[in-house]
Amino acid sequence: MRIGVLTFPGSLDDVDAARAVRLAGGEPVALWHADHDLKDVDAVVLPGGFSYGDYLRAGAIAARAPLMQDVVDRAKQGLPVLGICNGFQVLCEAGLLPGALTRNSHLHFRNRDQVLQVERADTAWTTDYSEGQRIVIPVKNGEGRYVAADADLDRLEGEGRVVFRYVDGNPNGSSRDIAGVTSEDGRVVGLMPHPEHAVEDLTGPSTDGLGFFTSVLKAVVAA
């Protein structure tokens, strides 16, 4: 299984994301934002970082990068895409996921291990979890406050599009404690916390993040 990891200028966590793919049993494939080449990957991870220095808005310029047009087109046909932190911001800016990420309500950069509750265990990236399960993975962001109009939030909740919620404290003031959301078809998932930093006991607070990468391998086989 070939899982692409898309690097933009300013991406930081692409190496960790590739490593998580490898530990899960997949083959990481490096993708470059300026190419129009998805290299026959079966899924794509948009990693964390500060693409284009967060200029204009976090993720705004990366969302218009050449390869993102290919990612958007293929995602609409069911290609699994995971956006982590800056990658989540890129997915919202690209219109693949609803809502937007804004400055943390307390204005501080927040970096800590975070408890999440899994709300959906049937997306392409979460089948190795169970609904209601609590996992611990790092969160680290300055612009992670998820917002959308109340009517849109009601609709998302009604459609079951909230995949993860913050538990034991909301690190950034996100509406309704939302940590991650998914597309209508459950193939595109974005979240602010970092599963790729929780894949080995030596380097992470847990190995709870590995499930994202093992889940998508099964989703690709099933597709």
Add this chain to the structure above:
Amino acid sequence: MATSVQISRETSGAGAKTRPGTLVGVSRVVVDVVLKPEISDPQGQAVLGALGRLGHDSIRSVRQGKHFVLEVDGTPDEAELKQIAETLLANPVIEDVELHLTTD
């Protein structure tokens, strides 16, 4: 969610053309991007807090936004500028736009 785009047009007369550094045949378009009223602005609140500490008690609120100045060859295409403002300069989920066109 629709972005609210307000467009103001002014005739420059002595304005834009004589502005220092403005080239002949180049129009100047100003785009102001502001957070929608219902989106909280913690940066603006932090500025408000600082103003209070400095004794400026009459300032009731502060909203922080972005200000873009575009120089456009020839006559600006209003539809194109509106599209630029809505699709790149502002995020319609959280922001509104004010477009200020100056024409001869």
